[in-house]
Amino acid sequence: MENKMRAIYDYAKGKMAQDFSGHGFDHILRVVANVELLLKTETQADAFVTVAAAYLHDTVDDKVVTDEQAAYLELRNFLISIKLSEEQVVAILDILQNMSFSKSLDKKEIRLSIEGKLVQDADRLDALGAVGILRTAYFGGRKGHPIHDPDIKPIDYQSKSDYRKGSTVINHFYEKLLLLAATMNTEAARIEGQRRTEFMEDFLKEFFYEWPTTE
Numbered sequence: 703m704e705n706k707m708r709a710i711y712d713y714a715k716g717k718m719a720q721d722f723s724g725h726g727f728d729h730i731l732r733v734v735a736n737v738e739l740l741l742k743t744e745t746q747a748d749a750f751v752t753v754a755a756a757y758l759h760d761t762v763d764d765k766v767v768t769d770e771q772a773a774y775l776e777l778r779n780f781l782i783s784i785k786l787s788e789e790q791v792v793a794i795l796d797i798l799q800n801m802s803f804s805k806s807l808d809k810k811e812i813r814l815s816i817e818g819k820l821v822q823d824a825d826r827l828d829a830l831g832a833v834g835i836l837r838t839a840y841f842g843g844r845k846g847h848p849i850h851d852p853d854i855k856p857i858d859y860q861s862k863s864d865y866r867k868g869s870t871v872i873n874h875f876y877e878k879l880l881l882l883a884a885t886m887n888t889e890a891a892r893i894e895g896q897r898r899t900e901f902m903e904d905f906l907k908e909f910f911y912e913w914p915t916t917e
């Protein structure tokens with residue numbers, strides 16, 4: 703790995719190692735692996751900016767840090783200290799500011815660079831499939847959500863603060879996860895997202911088969 707990318711890797715690892723909400727460094731490594739696959743077909747994207755943003759994408763997120771503003775400032779100073787160009791710094795910070803699902807609920811219109819679109823697809827892919835199922839249960843347990851409650855109906859989220867409250871683990875599939883494949887920016891992510899969605903649908907069928915219908 704090239705020196706600057708190694709420094710970015712170390713920075714991200716330091717920030718994410720203590721996360722136990724499903725956004726640990728293992729999530730980051732899967733998002734980087736996804737983005738590297740997407741770069742093979744999306745050859746017009748700047749690979750350095752894309753991979754760097756994938757490593758850093760959750761280091762400034764409100765789930766992971768308490769002060770988003772301070773986290774951006776610290777990250778900006780770090781990127782300048784390792785001698786990225788002003789253009790690269792702006793490109794990376796712009797992606798981090800605009801890529802998240804929760805932010806897209808609040809902002810009506812989101813602009814994302816091609817590099818940002820790849821990181822967004824890569825992050826969304828990691829919300830799906832077998833890993834996605836486990837991350838959702840892991841997150842819900844940490845937040846104190848029930849696994850399932852037929853009396854609590856899925857919510858159609860209109861804002862980030864509603865989304866952050868959440869409801870039940872099973873509802874999260876209907877509130878977000880099953881809708882993600884259709885929102886992918888690239889063809890490759892749409893195809894893989896669809897495949898992972900079918901797996902989650904099979905899982906849900908099995909789940910409801912096992913869940914007792916009477917008390």
Ligand code: ADP
Binds near residue numbers: 804838842847867874
């Ligand atoms: P983003 O970073 O794009 O805003 P999140 O970090 O909120 O998206 O979601 C990432 C993953 O965290 C989800 O795919 C899911 O696995 C888990 N997660 C987030 N919110 C909830 C929730 N309310 N209930 C269960 N899992 C959640």
Ligand code: NI
Binds near residue numbers: 729733759760825
């Ligand atoms: Ni992420």
